[in-house]
Amino acid sequence: MTVPLTDTAPLSTVDLLTGVLLGAGYRREHGFWQRLISTEPFRRPAGGTPEERLxxxxxxxxxxxxxxxxxARLAADPRALAALHEWLGPVDPALTTVAGIHYNLFLGSLLDHDAVGSRDLSxxxxxxxxxxxLCTEVAHGNDAAAMETTATYDRARDGFVLHTPNAGAQKFMPNTSPAGGPKSGLVAARLMDDGEDHGIRLFLVPLTDDVRALPGVRVRRLPARMGSPVDHCLTAFDQLFVERSALLGAREGGGGQGDFSSTRADRRRRFLTSIGxxxxxxxxxxxxAAGSARATLAVAVRYGGHRMISGARGARTxxxxxxxxxxxxxxxxxxxVFAMSLLHRRALDRWEVCTEEDRAAAERLVAVAKAWITWQARAVIVQCRERCxxxxxxxxxxxxxxxxGVEGAITAEGDNVAxxxxxxADLLLAADPDRWDTPLxxxxxxxxxxYFLGRLLAAVEKIWFGRARERLLSAIHDDRLARWNAGSGPALRGVEAHAYRQAAEAFAQARAxxxxxxxxxxxxxxxxLFALEWVARNSGDLLAAGLLSADQVDQLPDATEELIAAVAAHAPELAESFALPAELLADWPIAGPDYADAYDDPEGPWQAGAALASAGTV
Incomplete structure (x- = not known):
């Protein structure tokens, strides 16, 4: 990471920290979205029913x-898609959800699977x-490879018949109602030909007009999801015929009409491509999650600065x-929040430049970052809510x-625990497992x-993965699940420590x-402060391993308190570095010093006194 410099004037502390949080080209990368959410159509409306909000x-x-x-350009650019979510998330979670589905999952998949110009996307x-x-099914979420929706090749008509064979195969939670206008969907289904399974493929299917579901498509609204007005639905297909052109990547490889031959490896590759x-x-x-946590924290810091309370024994407020x-x-x-933002950029940067050789490691970092960041966001947002x-x-x-909203992010795109x-499993078994046995x-x-704190964070990761590896190797069960269960507890602690280490390394890179x-x-x-609080949580293990002295363990509380005081002293400036538009903050009453005005009653009894006072009457 490099911080943008200018030849005309040195950047302020706030500007430099904004560059740390949002990246070197933050004005170019984020400016459009900052301006967009500042315009009137994106200002926060007053009230509204769930249907009106939808x-x-x-x-x-x-x-x-x-x-x-x-x-199309937005859909093809993961950095722009991330910026969309970073700024729209705090403004309108429902909008963020439907925009992410349309541009990333839908348009992005179309662009990834079909040659440019081969399909009319207008x-x-x-x-x-x-x-x-439409991928997840009622009975198949994290095990999407076991989905049951079928697309059976119809040789006579040279097309496919989509069908939902049972209640568990209904597509779960896509926004498929007519709300918002006519919808089309990419449907993940098992391609069948003469009784042979050719794996999961994607099919482009018109679903609704602006009033109802189309023939052969059944759409039912799910119960309202906590906090979200999105039109999440159950969707099923009743012998729905679609043309051969509905199959994404229909022209890829192989023979002619009805030739879908593939090996097991090909079927897995195609499934992974389908959910790429x-x-x-x-x-x-x-x-x-990072954008929402920053916004919530900024509001909490501002509110805490102008919410006045009485001091001890009647002292000044x-x-x-x-x-x-x-x-x-x-x-x-x-x-x-700084750690979350830095780890997000680290994962994004790694993914953007990865080659085929290091793609698996980049995907793993993205997955770990998603889980850790969304979990941390929940803790931050709940804490800020309580402080207000x-x-x-x-x-x-x-x-x-x-x-x-953050609860949805924790489950979306892969449940965090999964x-x-x-x-x-990858870090224990696939990525140089012997490293967990090397001396600390x-x-x-x-x-x-x-630097020393960074070594301690790396040691915590090694300790937990070492324990997991030891339990796996010592398990006497022949059952693979039983062996995994023996080591999975400490292994997940190891992944958590891995995320902390990655975030600490991102901190060190930004500081340098x-x-x-x-x-x-x-x-x-x-x-x-970030590192010390994690070290304190693991101080017993670090002491037992000889990596911390008893005196250092005793010093941890005081060292942490000193850093809390230092960070708190600069909290308003740090919150300012989040670069939240003034219009966004103005729409949240408690973010301003005059927050009590939002509760004023124009007919309250105090109004008469105020009117008399303004007229000069006693």
């Missing part, structure tokens, strides 16, 4: 689409038809942020949607040294790129 989300989607120079690029993606857009989707979930019990959790959240009291429970103050489990580096160090001065000092404080 209608607004689709209306905004069309406004967004008209603002783009090319929807309806989807102009939003005459909104795109959606899940990787940019995971990057986008990380971006959405002070802002609630003056209390360690209030600013301490927010300081820790600030360190975590009852007012943060009101929808107009913006936090409730984000509290519930992602951790796969990463654990017990060279003494100083808790004030970020900053010039000396206040910005570097602020980032170093955040980096040390």
């Amino acid at each position: 209608g607004l989300a689709y209306e905004r989607l069309r406004i967004l689409n008209r603002s783009l120079d090319s929807g 309806d989807h690029l102009t939003m005459r038809r909104v795109g959606t993606f 857009r899940v990787v940019p989707g995971r990057i986008s979930m990380s971006a959405c 002070v802002p609630v942020n003056a209390h360690r019990t209030h600013h301490g959790p927010l300081a820790s959240a600030m360190a975590t 009291g009852a007012q943060a429970l009101l929808e107009n103050n913006g936090m409730t949607e984000l509290v519930t 992602l951790y489990s796969k990463a654990a 580096d017990r060279t003494p160090g100083d808790l004030a040294d970020p 790129a900053l010039p000396g001065g206040a910005a570097r000092e602020r980032l170093t404080e955040l980096e040390r």
Whole structure:
């Protein structure tokens, strides 16, 4: 990472820290989205029923689409897709959901599978038809490879018959209702020909007009999802015929009509290709979670600065942020939010430049980052909501949607525990497993040294994976599941430690790129606080391994408190570096010093007194 420099004037501390959080080209990469959410169509409306909010989300989607120079270009650019989620997420989670589905899963898959110009995409690029993606089934989520929806080749008509064979095979949660206008979907189905299974493929299928589902398609709205007005549905197919051209990649390889021959390896490759857009989707979930956590934290810091409370024994009033019990959790959240943002950029950068040789490692980092960031976002958002009291429970103050919205990100594009489990298996068994058996580096160090702290974080990862490997190797069960169960507990702890180490390395990289001065000092404080709190959580293991002395364990609480005080002292400036548009913050009453005005009653009894006072009457 490099920080953008200018020949005309040195950048401020805030600008330098914004460059750390959003990347070197943040004005070019993020400026469009910052401006878009500042415009009137994206300002926060007052109230509204779930159906009205859903209608607004689709209306905004069309406004967004008209603002783009090319929807196809957006769909092809994982960095732009991430930026979309990073800025729209705090504004309108429902819009973010339908936009991500349309541009990434739907348009992106079309572009990935078919040669440029081989299919007319004009309806989807102009939003005459909104795109959606149908993969998950009621009975098949993380095991999507076992899905049961079939697409049976009809030789006489040279096309496919889509069918849902049982209730468990219904497509689960795609936004397939007529809300928002006519919809088309990419349907993942098992291609069958003469009783032979040729694996999971994608089919482009018109689903609805602007009133109802089309013949052969059955759509039923699911119960309302917590916090989201998106039109999540159950979707089924009743012997629906589609032309051969509906098959994505229909022209790839092989023979002529009806020739779908493939090996088991080919079928797995095609399945992975069919769901290939899940990787940019995971990057986008990380971006959405990081952006939402930053927005919530900025509001909490601002509110804590102008929410005044009485001091002890009738002393003068002070802002609630003056209390360690209030600013301490927010300081820790600030360190975590920087770590989340930096790990997101690290994963995005790694994915963008990966080659076929290191693609698996890049995908693993993306998956681990998605899980860790969304989990951390939930903790940060809930903590910030609590610090803002009852007012943060009101929808107009913006936090409730984000509290519930992050739950969707935790499950979307791969359930977090499933992602951790796969990463654990890869790191234990596939990625040089012998490294977990090598000796730990017990060279003494100083808790004030970020390099030493980085070594400790790497050691925590090694300790947990070493335990997992030992349990796997010592298990006497012949049952593979039983063996995995024996080691999976510590293995998942190892993946968590892996995420912390990756975030710490991202911190170190960002710090090294900053010039000396206040910005570097602020980032170093955040980096040390982030690392020390994780070291403290694992201090028993580090002490037992001889990596920390008893004196250092005793020093951890004081060292952490000093850093909390340092970070809290600069919290408003750090929150300013999030570069949130003033219009966004203005739509959340508790983000401003005059938040009480949102509750003013024009007919309240105090109004008469105010009117008399303004008229000069006593």
